């Protein structure tokens with residue numbers, strides 16, 4: 001069995017508002033994950049969701065709306081960071 005492909009990319013987006021580390025974008029066969037390796041907060045989105053919401057077909061051309069995708073992940077992780085700081 002082949003091991004699962006995972007790729008990681010360090011972004012220049014900062015962890016909101018907790019530690020200001022660079023966030024990581026992690027991708028495997030099922031999910032795209034945005035997270036802070038320092039605070040251990042992550043938000044993930046299934047690729048199915050991405051295909052449904054962030055891909056536009058124009059004839060035989062496919063556009064992936066990357067900027068909107070990253071923005072939604074960032075909004076989600078901001079919400080998570082906010083929740084966790086309220087809980088503690």
Ligand SMILES: [Zn+2]
Nearest residue numbers: 015019036039
């Ligand atoms: Zn952090």
